[in-house]
Amino acid sequence: MSSPALAVSRRNRRTPYTDRIETLGVQGYSIVNHTLLPKAFGRTVEEEYWHLRSSVQLWDVSCQRQVEVRGPEAAYLVQMMTPRDLGSAVVGQCLYAPLIDDKAGLINDPVILKRAEDWYWLSIADSDVLLWAKGLALGLGIDVAVTEPDVSPLAVQGPRAEDLVAAVFGDAVQNLAYFRFGLFDFLDRQLVVARSGYSKQGGFEIYLDDSSLGTELWDALWSAGQGLDVMPGCPNLIERIEGGLLSYGNEMTRSNNPLEINLDRFCALDGRIDYIGRPALEDISRNGPAQRSRGVVFDGGPCPACGSPWPVYAAGRPVGYVTSAIWSPRLKRNVALGMIQTGFWATGQSVSVHSADGIERSGSVQAMPL
Amino acid sequence: MSSPALAVSRRNRRTPYTDRIETLGVQGYSIVNHTLLPKAFGRTVEEEYWHLRSSVQLWDVSCQRQVEVRGPEAAYLVQMMTPRDLGSAVVGQCLYAPLIDDKAGLINDPVILKRAEDWYWLSIADSDVLLWAKGLALGLGIDVAVTEPDVSPLAVQGPRAEDLVAAVFGDAVQNLAYFRFGLFDFLDRQLVVARSGYSKQGGFEIYLDDSSLGTELWDALWSAGQGLDVMPGCPNLIERIEGGLLSYGNEMTRSNNPLEINLDRFCALDGRIDYIGRPALEDISRNGPAQRSRGVVFDGGPCPACGSPWPVYAAGRPVGYVTSAIWSPRLKRNVALGMIQTGFWATGQSVSVHSADGIERSGSVQAMPL
Numbered sequence: 001m002s003s004p005a006l007a008v009s010r011r012n013r014r015t016p017y018t019d020r021i022e023t024l025g026v027q028g029y030s031i032v033n034h035t036l037l038p039k040a041f042g043r044t045v046e047e048e049y050w051h052l053r054s055s056v057q058l059w060d061v062s063c064q065r066q067v068e069v070r071g072p073e074a075a076y077l078v079q080m081m082t083p084r085d086l087g088s089a090v091v092g093q094c095l096y097a098p099l100i101d102d103k104a105g106l107i108n109d110p111v112i113l114k115r116a117e118d119w120y121w122l123s124i125a126d127s128d129v130l131l132w133a134k135g136l137a138l139g140l141g142i143d144v145a146v147t148e149p150d151v152s153p154l155a156v157q158g159p160r161a162e163d164l165v166a167a168v169f170g171d172a173v174q175n176l177a178y179f180r181f182g183l184f185d186f187l188d189r190q191l192v193v194a195r196s197g198y199s200k201q202g203g204f205e206i207y208l209d210d211s212s213l214g215t216e217l218w219d220a221l222w223s224a225g226q227g228l229d230v231m232p233g234c235p236n237l238i239e240r241i242e243g244g245l246l247s248y249g250n251e252m253t254r255s256n257n258p259l260e261i262n263l264d265r266f267c268a269l270d271g272r273i274d275y276i277g278r279p280a281l282e283d284i285s286r287n288g289p290a291q292r293s294r295g296v297v298f299d300g301g302p303c304p305a306c307g308s309p310w311p312v313y314a315a316g317r318p319v320g321y322v323t324s325a326i327w328s329p330r331l332k333r334n335v336a337l338g339m340i341q342t343g344f345w346a347t348g349q350s351v352s353v354h355s356a357d358g359i360e361r362s363g364s365v366q367a368m369p370l
Numbered sequence: 371m372s373s374p375a376l377a378v379s380r381r382n383r384r385t386p387y388t389d390r391i392e393t394l395g396v397q398g399y400s401i402v403n404h405t406l407l408p409k410a411f412g413r414t415v416e417e418e419y420w421h422l423r424s425s426v427q428l429w430d431v432s433c434q435r436q437v438e439v440r441g442p443e444a445a446y447l448v449q450m451m452t453p454r455d456l457g458s459a460v461v462g463q464c465l466y467a468p469l470i471d472d473k474a475g476l477i478n479d480p481v482i483l484k485r486a487e488d489w490y491w492l493s494i495a496d497s498d499v500l501l502w503a504k505g506l507a508l509g510l511g512i513d514v515a516v517t518e519p520d521v522s523p524l525a526v527q528g529p530r531a532e533d534l535v536a537a538v539f540g541d542a543v544q545n546l547a548y549f550r551f552g553l554f555d556f557l558d559r560q561l562v563v564a565r566s567g568y569s570k571q572g573g574f575e576i577y578l579d580d581s582s583l584g585t586e587l588w589d590a591l592w593s594a595g596q597g598l599d600v601m602p603g604c605p606n607l608i609e610r611i612e613g614g615l616l617s618y619g620n621e622m623t624r625s626n627n628p629l630e631i632n633l634d635r636f637c638a639l640d641g642r643i644d645y646i647g648r649p650a651l652e653d654i655s656r657n658g659p660a661q662r663s664r665g666v667v668f669d670g671g672p673c674p675a676c677g678s679p680w681p682v683y684a685a686g687r688p689v690g691y692v693t694s695a696i697w698s699p700r701l702k703r704n705v706a707l708g709m710i711q712t713g714f715w716a717t718g719q720s721v722s723v724h725s726a727d728g729i730e731r732s733g734s735v736q737a738m739p740l
Contacts, residue, residue, distance in 0.1 A: 005373035005398035007409040008675040010693050011496060011619030012400065028375035031382065031401040034496065034619060039377040102508055107501065126381060126404065128498035131477065135502045138472055138646065139509015249381030249404060276508065305378040323380050 015062035016214020032063035056160035057233030062152035067122040071144035084266040094179040098258040104280035105254040125248035157203035167224035200243035244368025259289040296336040298363025302327035319344040385432035386584020402433035419608040426530035427603030432522035437492040441514035454636040464549040468628040474650035475624040495618035527573035537594035570613035614738025629659040666706040668733025672697035689714040
């Protein structure tokens with residue numbers, strides 16, 4: 001039972017790139033936002049890790065659905081949804097932002113693209129932010145349209161990503177700063193291209209806004225990458241954990257608040273802006289969070305996949321849990337992300353990780369990135 | 371690439387029954403509400419179909435998450451979310467109900483359990499109704515608590531389900547009417563047991579409200595079923611299509627309204643109750659829906675799995691699409707569910723189905739069940 005299959009249905013939506021992904025021999029998926037996320041191409045996670053760190057990969061991240069908030073009061077609704085002060089955000093900026101509910105529980109952690117003063121895209125992780133935004137807008141009587149537009153991001157990640165993207169979209173993409181986007185010509189359209197992505201190896205995300213051009217976009221990038229050792233890929237678990245990139249649903253759920261995941265810098269706690277959950281978040285801040293996201297490294301040989309939280313012990317008692325874990329071929333240890341209680345989250349704290357295979361593994365708490 | 375694997379992560383949540391499901395050799399999953407739905411146990415869909423029609427199966431449908439709406443204004447919020455008139459609903463009743471947005475687009479189609487005058491469970495299909503309900507409650511200032519309680523439904527389906535459930539919960543379950551629930555003793559708890567389920571073969575759903583008892587509940591049912599040819603199972607695609615059981619995300623999305631899926635009887639259109647989307651739904655009703663859900667049967671040998679809608683043609687032009695399809699060993703034809711335009715949805719209408727394998731298959735529109 002090492003590799004259960006994924007059942008096929010329309011409900012788990014195909015993307016504009018799925019035909020090409022299949023041709024390239026995809027062997028596994030995850031599901032994010034009711035959409036296929038390709039996860040395996042017949043190479044090991046280690047092989048894909050080394051390749052991502054040295055070359056360039058194309059990732060079908062169409063599952064990063066956009067929640068479009070547009071209209072006279074768009075800025076007001078988006079600000080109500082996040083404790084991050086968006087007052088100084090400029091058009092062309094990408095902003096990582098926690099979304100919280102009235103208890104300060106995390107609803108999602110999207111990248112917000114400010115497309116115009118009255119037009120935002122929330123590029124979301126795995127929860128139906130559309131329903132949350134629509135419910136709020138309707139209930140509060142806010143004058144906006146909340147929709148899921150036909151937008152399917154394609155990520156180009158790795159140290160050679162800039163060469164590849166420049167070959168297709170022109171050298172001007174080289175001038176994009178980190179977490180900024182611009183409009184670049186493709187066929188008869190202009191596409192949003194951002195310097196961003198879910199790795200620490202550099203790269204871009206192309207927000208294709210016409211599904212019918214999926215194959216053309218894939219092929220253009222694939223062709224341009226033939227001299228650059230391009231491969232299909234996906235967010236890499238080793239690289240993501242080493243880089244300290246948290247994942248909604250894995251490292252955080254609605255049970256967590258933004259301070260627990262170390263987003264203090266994105267939480268306006270001085271009353272200068274209003275947002276849903278502000279009183280709850282201010283309360284939590286006064287006492288300090290009871291736990292925080294931390295890296296954990298541990299021994300005992302390659303660990304199994306982490307399908308549910310593993311207890312972490314210190315001084316003979318439970319002090320947290322690990323939520324994602326894998327063997328790092330570079331560090332020659334298991335690397336993990338988890339939540340560690342106050343008093344035990346200092347770098348170097350000795351811990352014991354109880355992995356699902358029944359092994360107690362000695363390790364330590366570490367700052368991120370690992 | 372016939373069976374891509376599903377990647378393991380905490381985000382795709384395990385259930386209280388997953389340990390037992392794994393022991394029984396699960397070989398495939400789908401993902402519903404960020405939760406594992408076991409889909410294959412080493413037998414063909416046909417074998418499971420015949421077994422479901424003759425014996426009894428245990429289905430881990432924990433993915434049918436409950437959205438609990440509780441508090442002084444619970445009845446008001448739930449009524450605002452559905453065009454079905456809940457005014458005469460009684461405690462102990464299950465009510466299938468479309469949820470719609472302000473455009474009358476379908477948000478979900480849960481079974482609503484009325485647990486008390488101020489306490490509802492919405493047993494949901496695959497969308498985050500929790501966020502919709504929370505957003506509305508917060509925006510409208512409705513005095514309710516909206517939560518996802520620790521409730522994991524286990525379905526017992528098939529003609530021998532009553533014998534099995536009675537063996538564990540006592541003969542009193544035999545008195546439950548269809549779509550009614552009661553509280554029945556299990557260990558030191560009382561569990562909600564409903565006569566309901568996602569098949570037309572009869573059966574029950576047990577709403578376990580304590581994850582720590584998952585293995586005990588599974589084992590009690592499994593033991594009681596040893597003389598009844600009990601097997602693990604899951605919603606069966608052949609049986610579901612033949613029975614005309616629609617699936618949210620497959621047969622309907624937010625692009626559809628409740629009249630299109632033939633829920634006219636659950637749509638109060640005379641103004642006697644208020645709910646979100648009423649003006650939009652009344653507008654649609656005045657003109658009549660442009661398309662309706664229909665069964666389709668067609669020839670050409672066993673069809674492939676339907677991963678995205680297949681066009682349906684009549685009189686040389688597109689008149690709809692098929693969204694779920696499979697070979698029926700009983701009818702010796704392919705059976706399907708889809709959406710057919712007005713003028714072409716009459717029973718017996720000749721059509722041509724263009725399946726993903728490139729074959730044009732002749733068939734006809736049919737009423738449901740098939």
